[in-house]
Amino acid sequence: MSQVKAYAAHTEDTPLAPLNLQRRELRDDDVAIEILYCGVCHSDLHLARNDWGFTRYPLVPGHEIVGRVTATGSDVTRFTAGDMVGVGCMVDACGECKACYNGEEQYCLNGTTMTYGSDDRHDGTMTQGGYSGAIVTREDFVLRMPQGIDPASAAPLLCAGITTYSPLRHHGVGKRHRVGVIGMGGLGHMGVKLARALGAEVTLFTRSEAKVAEAKRNGAHHVVVSSDEAQMETVAGTFDFMLDTVPVAHDINPYLDALKYNGTHILVGLIEPIEPTIHGARLIGKRRAVAGSLIGGIAETQELLDFCAEQGITCDVEMLDIHNINEAYARMEKGDVRYRFVIDMATLKGAA
Incomplete structure (x- = not known):
């Protein structure tokens, strides 16, 4: 395992605070990613505050992730170290049901594994998201960032x-x-x-x-x-x-x-x-x-990224120092953001 810095919700009524997070060792089909940018979604706030009643703590939010591949498992064929990639709302699914067969993993009939707050299908640990320095994810749920797309403003494309x-x-x-x-x-x-x-x-x-x-x-x-x-x-x-x-x-x-x-x-x-x-x-x-409608499948998300690169479409973003994440949450509650906060994860290096 490797330890990375992260910001987490530790309880439903306390501010997000630093956490030392353990990321798993690479499985054969895994991709290790250094996170460069992570969008801040309103769902992050809801789950951090336990608004939907099923949050487990500590919870590291974040499912609009853009980063750089640092290592790959022995069976990985589509990515190599240095590639710019993205991870969205999902990190696994059964791969066998009708929805998965149709490329609509978001509707997996056996339960989609979400990027944070879900149980890993293999070891049962809880998935943790992108307010962190790195993430390890199955190759099949990693997206290639097209040439010419701005990685920071593209991060919210992976959800919004x-x-x-x-x-x-x-x-x-x-x-x-x-x-x-x-x-x-x-x-x-x-x-x-x-x-x-x-x-x-x-x-x-x-x-x-x-x-x-x-x-x-x-x-x-x-x-x-x-x-x-x-x-x-x-x-x-x-x-x-x-x-x-x-x-x-x-x-x-x-x-x-x-x-x-x-x-x-x-x-x-x-x-x-x-x-x-x-x-x-x-x-x-x-x-x-x-x-x-709920998000989209992996193939469709790649189609979206390619389409946005071709059309010059990005999300309107406000860059965020992770030390200001709690202020950002307060502003989101007031609707005071146009239109997505994106955390510059370089600011995590100075976190306590």
């Missing part, structure tokens, strides 16, 4: 990017489609960029007038202030898809009214009950559907 790209690809979004993106946070601004790059006509829905210019800067063709009933009435029945990135309970009925017949409302941010309830007539009367 793939979370919005996967449903757009699954539903075949492209030219001649009208897509509404609800919310202008880390997920929403990526949804706008990606839907536009895929050829769709994109409208951002926001409750804030202040985000109109910002949305257009990120590629939105149009902006609708959803709290303005008159604006909502003008777009009734006009969209093929709604990409809903809002992570808290909200009324989706007005957005259903904005869909065409056969339109689809896609949830990627909400993992709580839908409140208020959906009015069934809004679905039945126009054969509309409500769908969900």
Whole structure:
């Protein structure tokens, strides 16, 4: 085993603090990675605070990881020392079920092993994430960073990017489609960029007038202030898809009214009950559907990285010294980040 520095949540009600973390010795199919950058996702905060009720401590968050290969196991064929690589939300899956066979490991029917907070399938230890100096991961779950992509601003593509790209690809979004993106946070601004790059006509829905210019800067063709009933009435029945990135309970009925017949409302941010309830007539009367989507498979995530490199798409980021991670969490709770914090892991070297 090798010891690396990390920052961890030690309890649900104390600040993140340094931890000396043991990384496993290389298995035959493992890749060892020096972490250079790690994005900070809102899920990190939820799990650190035990908001979902299943966190075990100490917990090292972080699943938007970009780094450099330092060593490989004897069976590894796709990577060599020095390669720039990424690790996203998953580090293992069964590889045998229908979902895995279809390249959708995020839906593994035997349980996906997440990058942190999961039980390792081989030795039972808890996985620990990217707020650390290094990570050891199965080759099959390591992604190659394309030439020309900025590694720091690409880190959030491994969660925020793939979370919005996967449903757009699954539903075949492209030219001649009208897509509404609800919310202008880390997920929403990526949804706008990606839907536009895929050829769709994109409208951002926001409750804030202040985000109109910002949305257009990120590629939105149009902006609708959803709290303005008159604006909502003008777009009734006009969209093929709604990409809903809002992570808290909200009324989706007005957005259903904005869909065409056969339109689809896609949830990627909400993992709580839908409140208020959906009015069934809004679905039945126009054969509309409500769908969900969870990140993306490994092959699809590599496709996303390559697509972003070709299109010049990156996430808007604010670089972060890891010593300021608790202040960053406080700012995330207030929505005070545009749009993702990314930790420069070089700052970890000075951690206590």
